Amino acid sequence: MIPAINMIAAMASLASAASLQLAGNGYINYTTVTGYFLQDEPSTNASTFNYTLNNFGLINRTYDSTEGLTANFTQWQKFEREVDALNAAADANTVYKVIFMGRHGEGFHNLAEGTFGTPAWNCYWAQLTGNGSLYWEDAQLTEAGILQAQIANNYWKDRIAVEKIPLPRSYYTSPMKRCLATANTTFGSGLDLPVYYPFEPVVKELLREGISIHTCDHRGNATYITETYPNFELEEGFNEYDELWNGVTAESDSAHEKRMLTLLDDVFTNDDHTWISFTSHSGTITTILDVIGHQRFRLATGGVIPVLVKAQFLPASEAPSTTVGGFTTSTWCHYGPPATSIASLEQGCVCQNTTAALPSLNTQAPFLPNQTAPINEYTTTTTVGASYGKTSTAKPAGY
Template sequence: MKLSTLGRILLGTTVAQAATINYSTVTGYFMQDEESTDASKFDYTSENFGLINRTYPVDNKLKGHKSLTQWERFHHQVTQLNDEAPNHIEYKVLFLGRHGEGWHNTAESYYGTPAWNCYWAELDGNGTASWVDATLTPTGESQALKANAFWQKQIHEQRIHTPDHYYVSPLTRTLQTANLTFTGLVLPKGSAPFKPTVKELFREGISIHTCDHRRSRSYIHDLFPNWPIEEGFSEEDELWDGVTAESADAQDARSAQALGQVFFASSGKKEAFVSVTAHSGEIASILRVLKHREFSLNTGAVIPVLVKAEKVEHGASTTSSVPWTVSPHCTEPPVTSVSACVCPSSAVPVTTVLATGV
């Protein structure tokens, strides 16, 4: 199969760069940046998205700053950081949102992670539920609607600056989550409308699990016909084959590539607030690229991160390749999987596809 340029980039076979962007998290603004914040107990809806109640250097320059909300003053602070930064440095606030609970999440909880990873996740479903490119459960839909209500509350009470750009992973659970989260919001006057770009590079880590096998471009377009799909997006999923899996290093290289298409874009520094609706593994990868501390999100959760990006030009283009790995799995349900997967003696691990996917 002849791969598109985007497909070759994702597979790590051709990555040419004329410049490198170094990313770092600007700490001191959000609770999630602090080592003392317990991710397992963090609730973004009760913590103002984690924005720390503090003063900013820009406050004294703002007329009537005492009447401004924390988010209004933070927006001015980010604006000043960009105004004072040289052309090769840019600041953005990334709202990283994890999709709501999907049927694959409930299946993993039911079977246990070891059995899920080595057998059940390679199937299309179990006769009761399907998890190929999993859709949201009713709980997942409620989690997305909870985010919608919180965004509306923040718009009304905090006069928060809503995203200037929206991006969403092409997997169905993220498309549904973004739609439920942002559709119907009464946005501030002059705000960018909710019209997310479907972006391949923000998909979940590509494993042999069928939940990571995306549907076709036509399916996505038919589901949300008014949403733009990025240039170069292939009709069928070129990347999932049910045999090889993306390594953590390969995923981080992909996440860096995605961020490189978000930062230093034609819109410039003025549009500094960006929403990315993605997945637990992809958000973890993005945070690694941003040199942020590890911070796991529950399904449906959202955290903002203030990012500094610095472009470093190269004298010539460079090419790099990050290998993928083969993932053995059982051909029958494992005998035991409390702490590790043990295949039946008659079903030794194989590296072939168990299910056809979508």
Template sequence: MKLSAISPALLGLAASVHAYTVNYTTVTGYFLQDETATDASTFDYTAVNFGLLNRTYPADKKLKNAESLTQWERFYNQVQELNDESHGDVEYKVLFLGRHGEGWHNAAQTYYGTPAWNCYWAELKGNGTATWYDAELTENGVDQALVAHNFWQKEIDEQRIHTPDNYFVSPLARTLQTANYTFTDLKFPKGSAEFKPLIKELFRESISIHTCDHRHDRAYIHEMFPTWPIEAGFTEQDELWNGVTGETNDAQDQRSTKALDEVFFTSASVKKDTFVSVTSHSGEISSILRVVGHRTFSLNTGAVIPVLVRAEKLVHEKPDTTTSTWTVSAHCTSPPVTSVAACVCQSSAAPVTTALVTSF
């Protein structure tokens, strides 16, 4: 059963005023995470220099001091060279995709088991002990974000890595906290872009009926981090979550494409802004990877991977206005009888498709 209960216009998925689309591809050969032999489940970005391969680059030949530069300095030069040699309709950017640290919803899912979580507990705000509506970080989640902070500082000090030129963050609490713990108080190199992330609706987690996917209102978010900019058009209330319908992969990929379209080709000097940080979620990062043609690569909580992306404008007469419908998810109205392999509702609590939580 499918419904279009949420207007695609709310996601900004209506036809663009620009008479072009953007084709995204992953440029492989630079990172371990691009290679099929790399196991995502055991991948530790802090042990392998963010996955950057130890290799030479074509652009090294133009450097007089290549031997004295670090791998990251030479890679940055290589990306700049790719941009310099490309025509105006092509851009290269390195997306640092960071997943938030462990949230209370992650801990609850582990505690209850995935089937029971999906079919009942996730539709509640919490259980009286923990709250997972727009979940915040657990202590372990904070520690994971601090691991990222310390590793960034190590890369700055030892690899002289070029820090992000632009920062974006999902509006959900766990990502806001993760970005804050990760980047605040880093000793940035002179001339680096200031860490002041743009809070961006379209980089939020896959929108499901789970309350952890329902964001707080704009005023609450602004109060959390009053100096961080919030993108224009950001609504006061969360108009995308309703507790009944959720995005399909196709719908989310359309959203992710639009988000990337708002990151690439945005200003005259954009080619110089080649490193971009996006602090987001497992489901949204998976969607971004699909959009840019990267292989499936699931991130553990708190993990970060860079991906080199090539974007090319494709001019056409009429923009594509196709939208994808959302789906309704059935769930129990009381704790399930069993959920070892699948959720089984109690006989007195047959599956329903109405929201368990109707007000926030």
């Protein structure tokens, strides 16, 4: 885990080397700089948007910083200079980065959820490792998921050739198998990468999906990663075995947000590069968008969203006070698939041998995760773990 940052910035503001140098008391505030991508616009429909038909979403527009440039410059070349200009003009406490966030291609857990339906998946099947024909613990990519990653690779090739798009200088990926494979297929071959910036991604525990009791969130060991992807670098302190998933408790939304802020603090203070790639998950990308003040924009499997992020160090006196919850025990049907799925219910299920609906999560219960939960047809939950007094960043207005 990256330690909490409690400092004020004295940033070395260089167009091509933009990180925050820290000294003193303060916190980092993140915001989305809108007006550059279609995904920033409320009128863009996430459910029908196709990044491969829209230049990754970059809006065709002029920038004051590129006035007078030759017409031969592509839109991405102009945008690159716009970002350079923003960093060059930024004060000592501000930096801008462009983050390409890619969701993994379809995994076998996605296929299984589509097969069983979301209520039955959440209430029963997701807690198993498979059903005899499909296996979804730390799920691998399906053939469709591999194709989605190949589409991303082909589109990067096209944008490099046609648009001269700036390539990421740093690559980060979740440690889950579906993300490792997606990142490797997308960037690992066939791209004309700068010789000094090869594809050597850093595997970051913080980039994993929200931690639930679903076995698809239970990662494999570090040895699998190093043996399968020898050019991938495990971040310092990466554990051989998954010490975060236990199959009993789930990460709260506020804890997931805190984790994403810690991730961003790490990247914005330790990585000098402006152009960054994250390969991650739907829930984690959604949470990153939340904490940087971006509108909700749910990615399909294999989807990509670029975002221009502004980071500012602000005085500690301005830091908000926010309670971060711990992990909670989760409910599911122990005796088999639910007897009934009811879409109008929050949990969507009535378990076998009972007429009562599965209760909502995040309510109080008389047992803790290290005790034996009552093995009737359902259980309720209790909050466990520590709470924290302050987040490392302010939530944007209207959050």
